[in-house]
Amino acid sequence: MKPIRLYVIGAAKTPFFKDAAAHYLVALRRHLPAEEIVVRDGKAADAARRKDEEGKALLxxxxxxxxxxxxxxxxxxxxSRELAAKVSACIEDPGRVPCFVIGGAYGLSQAVLDRADLTLSLCPGTLPHELARVVLYEQLYRAAAILAGAPYHH
Structure with missing residues (x-):
């Protein structure tokens, strides 16, 4: 089975976010292969230029x-069940690889947003990117547990 790819801008720096993301990534991998790809933070001081740098590296x-x-x-x-259905549809398509993308501190460039097949929101508000990583990994673990019939989702 092909792995889900998890593209993230920058390494997690805050210890509790780093530990939580690692925990859920291990849990996710019990059900589905998942590969985390860390893309280096942009260096520009200007937010728009930084997003563009990061976007080019992602693309x-x-x-x-x-x-x-x-x-x-x-x-x-x-x-959670809708996300599980999306994940299932993605992994069942033999010609395509599901890639989840989390932007950096300033979000994603318009070029990356334009490239998206689906734009997903984890909540109505804005989350810090390190917290978004934890929430996404937990939600993907929950989706994988649903697909596997495991008791985690109740």
């Missing part, structure tokens, strides 16, 4: 056949 790693799901506050909210 360089994506292939045209990838199913790109980006996290953005303006995205669509899904229930």
């Amino acid at each position: 360089a790693r994506l292939s045209p056949r990838d199913t790109v799901i980006v996290l953005d506050e303006h995205g669509r909210g899904l229930t």
Whole structure:
């Protein structure tokens, strides 16, 4: 089975977010192969230029056949079961690789948002990017548990 790819801008720096993300990534991998790809933070001081730098680095790693799901506050909210159905559809398509993308401190560039096959929101508000990583990994673990019939989701 092909792995889900998890593209994140910058390494987690806050210890409790780093530990929580690692915990849920291990849990997710019990059900589905998952690969975390850390893209280096942009260096520009200006937020727009920094997002553009990070966006170019992200887009360089994506292939045209990838199913790109980006996290953005303006995205669509899904229930756990709806997310499980999306994950299932992505992993069952033999020609495509599901790729979840979390931006950095300033979000994602317009070019990355334009490349998205789906824009997903984890909540109506804005989350710090390190917390968004933890929440996404937990939600993907929950989705994988639903698909596996495991008791985690109740």
